[in-house]
Amino acid sequence: MSKQSGRGRVAGLPEWDRCAVMGVVNVTPDSFSDGGRWFDTTSAVKHGLALVEEGADLVDVGGESTRPGATRVDEDEELRRVVPVVRGLAAEGVSVSVDTMRASVAEQALAAGAALVNDVSGGLADPAMIPVVADAGAPFVVMHWRGFLQGGNVKGVYADVVAEVTDELHARVEAVLEGGIAPDRVVVDPGLGFSKDGEHDLVLLAHLDRLLGLGHPLLVAASRKRFLGRVLAGPQGAPPPARERDAATAAVSALAAHAGAWAVRVHEVRATADAVRVARAIEEARTAENAPSASSAEGAR
Numbered sequence: 001m002s003k004q005s006g007r008g009r010v011a012g013l014p015e016w017d018r019c020a021v022m023g024v025v026n027v028t029p030d031s032f033s034d035g036g037r038w039f040d041t042t043s044a045v046k047h048g049l050a051l052v053e054e055g056a057d058l059v060d061v062g063g064e065s066t067r068p069g070a071t072r073v074d075e076d077e078e079l080r081r082v083v084p085v086v087r088g089l090a091a092e093g094v095s096v097s098v099d100t101m102r103a104s105v106a107e108q109a110l111a112a113g114a115a116l117v118n119d120v121s122g123g124l125a126d127p128a129m130i131p132v133v134a135d136a137g138a139p140f141v142v143m144h145w146r147g148f149l150q151g152g153n154v155k156g157v158y159a160d161v162v163a164e165v166t167d168e169l170h171a172r173v174e175a176v177l178e179g180g181i182a183p184d185r186v187v188v189d190p191g192l193g194f195s196k197d198g199e200h201d202l203v204l205l206a207h208l209d210r211l212l213g214l215g216h217p218l219l220v221a222a223s224r225k226r227f228l229g230r231v232l233a234g235p236q237g238a239p240p241p242a243r244e245r246d247a248a249t250a251a252v253s254a255l256a257a258h259a260g261a262w263a264v265r266v267h268e269v270r271a272t273a274d275a276v277r278v279a280r281a282i283e284e285a286r287t288a289e290n291a292p293s294a295s296s297a298e299g300a301r
């Protein structure tokens, strides 16, 4: 990964001097890595606050599992899961992101205090999404998405995954800008694991510079994903379960931070919070090394 200068700032959100950490609260019974653990409002809010305590800068609240083949929850149920958790966390001063493909959920979450809308469909699943986000003046995560998957991964065929994901994301960014979302409020995300196999995910991570070339802050969401299970398993072994992939996740967080990502989205915050701080310290050391020191400036006079 090569370093791109400047990780950008997202208007409407606090500014961090390093890669931000987005902690995940899935208010679902069936998310692949943590489904069912924070399924009632009280434990979900408590978990979000614990993530902040561990170093999360943002908390991403979702009420619908996006794992391949998951059946969609109905709108009322998604609202019931998400809105009280958003309200509870926002009331505690947390910067909340809402992970939803539904405009109605985004709208009510924003009214309840959410600061950011994270749509894994990049505005494709619900035509009302972009107008709702534009009207609210909210920041918006545009993830690379090729549609709902039913059965095999037929949409995950690429001749050049980096070029295609970059081009398709570029087209979605154009669409959201046309829809009235301000350019300084748009975040891009390669959508690791969405219509992509493990090799695709790794190649995308090897080329974050190309995604940064889109000119928008970049979110990387590798946490506990299948490709990490494959890497850890080796060619013959069985992948470790999702909850045993947190050290691998933190390694990706350090690399993504080093490459210039704006934020990383993770389930287990503590190790990633350490990773992005170390990446920042190394960046600072490089900056100090390149800046003329007081004594050499003296000498030059």
Ligand code: PMM
Pocket: 024, 026, 031, 032, 033, 034, 065, 066, 067, 099, 118, 119, 120, 141, 143, 189, 191, 192, 219, 221, 222, 223, 265
């Ligand atoms: N992945 C998941 C859910 N939300 N949001 C963004 N922006 N990017 C992602 O890659 C992404 C996401 C699926 O993971 P989970 O079910 O473990 O949270």
